[in-house]
Amino acid sequence: MNTLIALLLAFPLVFVISLLFDGIDRKLHARMQRRIGPPIIQPLYDFIKLFSKERIVPTTASSRIFTVSPIFAAVASIMGTSILLANLMLRENTGGDLIVVLYLLAMSSVLVMVGGSSSGNPYGAIGFSRKMSMLIAYEVPLLLSILSVSLKINSLSYYDIISVQIAAKSMLALTFPSMAVAATAFLICIPATADAVPFDVSEAKTEIVHGPLVEYGGPFLALFKLAKSASNLALTLLATTLFFYLPAVFRVYALPGLSDLLICLVFALIFWFLTITVPRTIFARLKVGQAFKFYWLVALPLSVTAVLLSVLGL
Amino acid sequence: MVDKHDEVKKIEVDYTRLRIPFGPVHPALKEPVLLRVTVRREEVLDVDVVLGHVHRGIEVLAENRNLVQTLYLVERVCGICSHSHTTCYVQALEEIGGIQPPERALYLRTLIFELERIHSHLFLLGVMAHEIGFDTLFMFTWYVREKILDLFEKVTGNRVHHAMNTLGGVRWDLNQHMVDDIRATMKDLQKSVHRIYNFFQDKTVEKRLCDVGVLSKDDAERLCVVGPTARGSGVDMDVRRDHPYAAYTYLKDYFSVAVREKGDVYARTEVRLLELFESISLIQKVLEELPNGPIRVEDNVIRLMRRIPEGEVISLVEAPRGELLYFVKTDGKEGLRRLKIRTPTIPNVLTLKPMLVGCEIADIPVVVASIDPCMACANRLIVVDATTDSKKIVDMDFLRRRRQA
Amino acid sequence: MGIRLVASSRVKSPWLFHLNTGSCAGCDIEIVAALTPRYDVERLGCVLVGSPRHADVLLVTGPVTRQMLPRFIRVYGQVPEPKVVVAVGTCASSGGPFMGSQMVEGSVDKIVPVDVYVVGCPPRPEAIVKGIVTAVKRKFG
Numbered sequence: 001m002n003t004l005i006a007l008l009l010a011f012p013l014v015f016v017i018s019l020l021f022d023g024i025d026r027k028l029h030a031r032m033q034r035r036i037g038p039p040i041i042q043p044l045y046d047f048i049k050l051f052s053k054e055r056i057v058p059t060t061a062s063s064r065i066f067t068v069s070p071i072f073a074a075v076a077s078i079m080g081t082s083i084l085l086a087n088l089m090l091r092e093n094t095g096g097d098l099i100v101v102l103y104l105l106a107m108s109s110v111l112v113m114v115g116g117s118s119s120g121n122p123y124g125a126i127g128f129s130r131k132m133s134m135l136i137a138y139e140v141p142l143l144l145s146i147l148s149v150s151l152k153i154n155s156l157s158y159y160d161i162i163s164v165q166i167a168a169k170s171m172l173a174l175t176f177p178s179m180a181v182a183a184t185a186f187l188i189c190i191p192a193t194a195d196a197v198p199f200d201v202s203e204a205k206t207e208i209v210h211g212p213l214v215e216y217g218g219p220f221l222a223l224f225k226l227a228k229s230a231s232n233l234a235l236t237l238l239a240t241t242l243f244f245y246l247p248a249v250f251r252v253y254a255l256p257g258l259s260d261l262l263i264c265l266v267f268a269l270i271f272w273f274l275t276i277t278v279p280r281t282i283f284a285r286l287k288v289g290q291a292f293k294f295y296w297l298v299a300l301p302l303s304v305t306a307v308l309l310s311v312l313g314l
Numbered sequence: 315m316v317d318k319h320d321e322v323k324k325i326e327v328d329y330t331r332l333r334i335p336f337g338p339v340h341p342a343l344k345e346p347v348l349l350r351v352t353v354r355r356e357e358v359l360d361v362d363v364v365l366g367h368v369h370r371g372i373e374v375l376a377e378n379r380n381l382v383q384t385l386y387l388v389e390r391v392c393g394i395c396s397h398s399h400t401t402c403y404v405q406a407l408e409e410i411g412g413i414q415p416p417e418r419a420l421y422l423r424t425l426i427f428e429l430e431r432i433h434s435h436l437f438l439l440g441v442m443a444h445e446i447g448f449d450t451l452f453m454f455t456w457y458v459r460e461k462i463l464d465l466f467e468k469v470t471g472n473r474v475h476h477a478m479n480t481l482g483g484v485r486w487d488l489n490q491h492m493v494d495d496i497r498a499t500m501k502d503l504q505k506s507v508h509r510i511y512n513f514f515q516d517k518t519v520e521k522r523l524c525d526v527g528v529l530s531k532d533d534a535e536r537l538c539v540v541g542p543t544a545r546g547s548g549v550d551m552d553v554r555r556d557h558p559y560a561a562y563t564y565l566k567d568y569f570s571v572a573v574r575e576k577g578d579v580y581a582r583t584e585v586r587l588l589e590l591f592e593s594i595s596l597i598q599k600v601l602e603e604l605p606n607g608p609i610r611v612e613d614n615v616i617r618l619m620r621r622i623p624e625g626e627v628i629s630l631v632e633a634p635r636g637e638l639l640y641f642v643k644t645d646g647k648e649g650l651r652r653l654k655i656r657t658p659t660i661p662n663v664l665t666l667k668p669m670l671v672g673c674e675i676a677d678i679p680v681v682v683a684s685i686d687p688c689m690a691c692a693n694r695l696i697v698v699d700a701t702t703d704s705k706k707i708v709d710m711d712f713l714r715r716r717r718q719a
Numbered sequence: 720m721g722i723r724l725v726a727s728s729r730v731k732s733p734w735l736f737h738l739n740t741g742s743c744a745g746c747d748i749e750i751v752a753a754l755t756p757r758y759d760v761e762r763l764g765c766v767l768v769g770s771p772r773h774a775d776v777l778l779v780t781g782p783v784t785r786q787m788l789p790r791f792i793r794v795y796g797q798v799p800e801p802k803v804v805v806a807v808g809t810c811a812s813s814g815g816p817f818m819g820s821q822m823v824e825g826s827v828d829k830i831v832p833v834d835v836y837v838v839g840c841p842p843r844p845e846a847i848v849k850g851i852v853t854a855v856k857r858k859f860g
Contacts, residue, residue: 033453036762045764048728049775054799056772122334126675129355197447198518205769206342206445206679217772217799284518285447287676288356338787339794341769344747345739346787367786368741371820378819387816393745393841437748456755463752474745474841690743 003086003094010082010089018081018229019043021269025277032281043229050222058215060120069115070216070223073108077230080104084158084237088261093157098146101158105234106139108227109193113202115224116212127211130288131202137295138192138199144303145182145189148310149242152178162241165248173243178309183243185303190239190275192295194232198283199291232276236268239275330354334675338367342445342679345689349666349678356674361667368690376653381407381619384650386477391655392691393474394437397430398633399640399655400479405559406629406642407481411622417561418607419483424561425496425600426470426478427631428593432503433462434634435586435593438686439510442583445679446522451513458506461499468492481618483610493601500594507590514583523580527669527681530577537665540658541636542589543685546582548575553632560631561600568599579684586686619648626652633658635686657691729775729801729859732764733851736774736798740791741823742781745841746808750778753844760848771797776851779831782810782817783824795831803854805835807847812836834858 023040030037057063083095083104109131117128149172150156153164165172173183192199203211213224240246246267247260286294331354338346346367352360372391376384388403389396401423408415415423440455463473470476470486478484488496513519529539534547544551552571554562572588574581612618624646631638636658643652662685669681737750753760754767768774771794783791795804806827809815814825827833834857837850 030759030761033450033756034457035453035756035759037759038761038764042732042764045728045732048725049732052725052729053775053801056797056799122332125332126334126356197449200447201676204447204676206447207676209341209769210773213773214770215772217770221773281450283448284443284451284516284522285676286518286521287674289674290521339738339771339790341767344737344751345744346741346790367784368739368743368781369784369786369822370741370782370817371822372817375817375820390743390745390816390840393743393748396743396745453754453756456752457757460752460755460757473843474748688744690741 002090006086006089007082007095010085011078013085014078014081014230014233015226017265018226018233019047021233021272022229024269025272028273028277029281032277043225047222047226050217050225051219053218055218055220058120061215062118062120065118066115066215067220069111069118070220070227073111073115073227074223074230076104076111077108077227077234080108081230081234081237084234084241085261087158087162088241088264089258091159093159097157098150099156101234101238102143102146105193105231106135108231109135112212112224112227115216115220116214119212119215121215123208123210123214124212126208127202127214130208131212133288133292134192134199134202137292138189138299141185141295141299141303142189142193144300144307145185146238146242148178148182148303148306151307152176152310158241162245162248165245169248171244171246171249176310176314178306178312178314179243181302181309182306183239185299185306186239186243187271187275188299188302189295190232190235190271191279192291193235194276195228196276196280198279198286200285201288201291204285232272233268236271236275237264239271240264240267331359336678343682343689344441345687347663347682347687347689349682351670351675351678353675356676358670358673358675358678361670363663363666365663365689365692368692373653373655376650379650380648381622381644381650382481382615384653385479385481388653388655389475389477391657392688394434394688395430395633395635395638395691396475397426397478398631398638400477401427401560402629402631402638402640403642404479404481405631406627406640407622407644409627409629410625410642410644411481411618413482413611413618413621415483415611416608417605418487419609420561421600421604422484422486422488422609423479424565425488425597426466426476426484427560428597428600429462429465431634432590432593432597433459433466434686435590436462438586438683439514439583442523442680442683443513443519445683446519448519451510451519454513455510458503458510461502465492465496465499468495480610481615482612483608485610487609488604493604496597496601500598504591504594507587507594511587514587520580522676522680523578523583525578525580526677527579527673527684528577529665529669531575533665533668534577537668538661539636539665540661541633541686542582542585543636543662543665545571545573546585547577548573551637553630553637557630559629564603565596565599569596579680582684622646622648635659635688635691636662655691657688659685659688659692663687663692726859730855733776733803733855734766734768734774735760735776735778735851736768736771736794737778738771738780738791738794740779740781740787740811740827741784742808742810746780746810749841749844750780750807750847753847758844758848760844760851763848763852765851772799774798775801776803776805776855778805778807778847778851779811779827779833780807782814782820783827783830785822785824788824788830791830801859803834803858804831805837805847805850805854806833807837807850808842809838809840812838815840 027037113131116124336349348364350362436459443451531548626643639656641654835854
């Protein structure tokens with residue numbers, strides 16, 4: 001019962017927080033470019049405006065997949081993030097474990113791809129093939145780094161990993177070398193999952209006209225953007241809580257109320273800034289082949305090392 | 315946006331080739347051009363360039379207007395290199411009418427010419443950065459460019475389409491304020507261009523620009539490319555040095571022509587960056603050597619126009635994109651018999667085919683931006699006589715015979 | 720209250736699509752200059768999008784040439800309602816110096832209904848921004 005209430009509470013919370021973090025990201029990106037930038041609640045205005053537009057389905061699209069993919073993508077992303085938030089709110093393992101969360105996040109990425117290719121536009125097809133290459137590139141290191149954490153803690157449940165950090169009163173990444181390597185691999189994979197420059201090949205505006213999103217307008221686009229923001233929030237939250245659970249050090253977890261949740265969210269914002277906003281501002285976009293090579297030559301060995309080290313007990 | 319027109323994407327027999335229309339409406343292109351690109355997965359196999367979307371019939375309109383009206387029409391062939399077009403046209407008319415503009419006018423023309431070269435190259439560098447997704451550099455380059463547009467506004471009154479030239483001279487003069495402003499801006503610009511040069515040597519930028527869109531020297535000479543596109547492939551040609559005009563006859567020793575051998579996108583970009591430095595020092599020299607005197611031969615332009623007899627002349631200038639050629643034939647009655655404009659983009663756009671074959675889709679906007687296409691300039695007609703099916707094309711001999719100093 | 724919220728969101732987040740129907744590129748560079756740090760149209764919520772399906776405001780430049788006419792009509796159809804058309808520049812408003820040419824249709828309002836004309840050759844970025852804001856406020860506000 002508690003689970004259900006927590007999940008229902010978490011749904012609107014995810015909506016608000018992910019749009020707010022997206023707005024802060026745009027504002028900081030503009031400030032770094034010496035501009036003023038939009039107000040922080042701009043993504044909320046964008047969302048409402050997009051919902052009020054006309055619903056167009058192109059004649060060349062397979063209309064059922066076209067209309068259904070955005071809805072499922074948004075729901076999957078929000079559910080994945082809500083499970084994480086519910087766990088943090090109730091301070092116990094509820095809803096689902098890490099496998100469920102990662103599955104939901106991957107599902108939302110795949111649905112963007114599928115929706116894009118179902119639009120019947122050649123740019124959508126190119127975006128589909130590029131996103132497929134990127135999925136192969138970044139999903140493996142991502143999953144391997146989570147695997148190394150589970151091997152260390154001997155559990156796949158989300159809150160178990162946090163409890164271990166609370167019991168040890170220290171952050172996982174700072175205590176064990178295998179966890180530090182896993183954290184690095186995980187953080188490197190975030191820009192690709194978030195479709196941020198330098199790894200945003202699948203949604204390049206100047207090359208393939210937004211890739212899979214080219215024929216989507218109005219409410220569909222709003223749902224896809226919400227799915228993207230929610231999945232970014234989930235990943236940054238995972239990065240903070242799995243590897244750098246700060247309240248463990250401050251012993252705030254014992255206080256009533258949700259102050260540890262707030263600290264985690266603030267740190268998720270900081271990680272969002274470091275892994276999504278900063279690369280977006282200071283790098284150019286890489287080509288598919290180059291991005292693929294980067295992940296297979298840098299992130300994959302790191303994550304494999306993390307698994308090996310955690311098996312060896314380090 | 316994606317134009318399917320009458321041909322929807324043609325999937326060829328082997329089902330791996332895809333024919334995509336790139337343009338005419340595309341976020342990478344500021345101006346309409348249609349590139350029918352045949353790709354296999356990410357590799358480009360063939361490119362077909364279709365021009366003509368910006369064809370407004372300027373040469374036809376020019377035949378029905380008098381010489382001064384055509385001056386303002388010809389300025390609007392292109393917004394980025396508008397001063398080059400007016401200079402070329404006015405030079406041709408002055409040649410026919412035997413009008414010699416005063417020296418101060420020639421120096422002022424050169425000043426605006428070089429300022430325009432700086433603004434056009436900064437424009438292109440920003441667009442190039444935007445194509446590779448590096449928005450921060452785009453914002454920075456255009457922020458620097460705004461200072462040049464401020465100078466244009468101070469001197470001529472408009473940021474774009476300066477209308478500085480007139481028959482027999484220029485329209486606006488410099489006062490001491492403006493000279494000081496220009497000097498101060500050039501000093502700031504030197505530092506900013508150094509920073510931009512460093513940005514372009516960043517690792518991710520290098521990965522996108524190096525070894526992409528290579529044009530060999532043989533291809534460049536065979537296709538008669540001009541401008542920085544040619545200089546990036548090792549062809550050493552520059553109208554300012556080879557056929558000097560305006561004040562370049564006096565400034566020949568004060569600038570050097572940048573040439574690079576490699577022929578890829580990075581070489582062309584580097585040529586433009588080096589030309590920026592040259593332009594800055596040229597402007598500083600022009601300000602030092604600016605002679606005193608009147609800025610035009612006569613205030614009443616209509617009287618001058620009436621003095622221009624029948625005649626034909628070919629005039630050459632070095633626009634920011636390359637060699638610009640005008641063939642002007644007047645009829646002695648204040649009008650034009652024929653105006654033929656050959657802009658630098660026309661030969662340069664033909665290089666897209668050898669450059670793009672073998673590249674990836676991601677390279678298409680980068681390569682197209684590297685030849686600095688000005689599509690508005692590049693839409694001219696070839697007159698085909700339907701009865702005899704003959705095309706009249708001007709060749710090198712004709713040009714050599716007709717070029718008058 | 721719901722209607723007021725929707726109207727205010729439409730005014731605060733106009734997404735722009737820039738369409739060049741044969742202009743000399745003077746107006747186009749001023750439109751792109753409106754994004755740069757000096758004028759920064761993004762603080763008003765405007766974003767230059769790549770696909771007409773994402774756009775609210777269609778910024779049209781250039782006298783409509785014959786070759787661009789069918790594409791222009793097609794792009795206009797692809798922009799979802801409610802939409803706003805802003806004709807930027809003298810050429811788009813009246814044909815400019817190319818009036819009378821057989822290759823050119825003339826002003827944009829012969830083809831699609833126009834909400835705001837921003838005149839100038841080219842208009843300054845501030846004028847373009849004011850044109851966008853006026854159009855959006857009048858149509859959606």
